[in-house]
Amino acid sequence: MNPKIDFIESELQNLRDSLKTHSLYKNLQSMEDIRVFMENHVFAVWDFMSLLKALQRDLTTVSTPWIPRANSKLARFINEITVAEESDFDKDGVVKSHFEMYLDAMEEVGADTSKITHFLNQLAVSNAVEASIENTTIIAAVKDFVSFTFKTINTNETHKIAAAFTFGREDVIPDMFIKIIDEAATKQDKKYDSFTYYLKRHIDLDGDEHGPLSLQMITELCGDDAQKWDEVLAVAKASLLVRIALWSGIEEELKRHKQALV
Secondary structure, eight states: OOHHHHHHHHHHHHHHHHHHTOGGGGGOOSHHHHHHHHHHHHHHHHHHHHHHHHHHHHHSOOSSSOOOOSOHHHHHHHHHHHHHHHSEEOTTSOEEOHHHHHHHHHHHHTOOOHHHHHHHHHHHHHOOHHHHHHTSOOOHHHHHHHHHHHHHHTTOOHHHHHHHHHHSSOSSHHHHHHHHHHHHHHHHTOOOHHHHHHHHHHHHHIIIIIHHHHHHHHHHHHTTOHHHHHHHHHHHHHHHHHHHHHHHHHHHHHHHHHHHHO
16 A cells, blocks of 8 residues: 555544444434435435546546547546446346436335436536536535535546545445345335345445555556645545535434424
């Protein structure tokens, strides 16, 4: 491991610990809780794809005439991730993006997809993320999260986008969700095959392939540039802070939802 990566990892440890021990998880106890979570979290699943496409734009040639990029290793890395995220095989062997698989999982558990659908319909007409997110009825923490993602993308600085991509995404949710789903399926004599497949697919890809490769991407992009390494650390910290704020916002929404049911 690159010592600079080791340093960043150590600097992020407290924030990661805060994320992994967030009180939100104690409030995710039923399938209804998961539905509320997914209805908010789906926006983070969606905006991850825009981080990915921004990196593909910067690290490969996506226009004509084609011109070779200086770093073919990075081009291959981001193209491999794009294939998996944008055109993977679902549990039935149908080619779908991971976002579409998430929507399938939402429908399978009975989560409401109307807000994300409304947002995407707005976006298709206006192509304006900020306006579309403001015109969608969602909690402030979700709006802030998406806004942060696009502010990072709009810097047009690849190492900063890569920092948000690499360090700002969660790695504890899949294991926890699988446990809840297994328990709910046993109690209700139901199967949640789409959701389970999606989660296990992410565990396999993120742990075995995408995680290690994304750290290599950071190393390649920063090289010996001390300022870039400092900026990567700053964006990584900001990404985790906005993720923690998202979790807190969803936790409050869960509490409101439970109170409304009383």
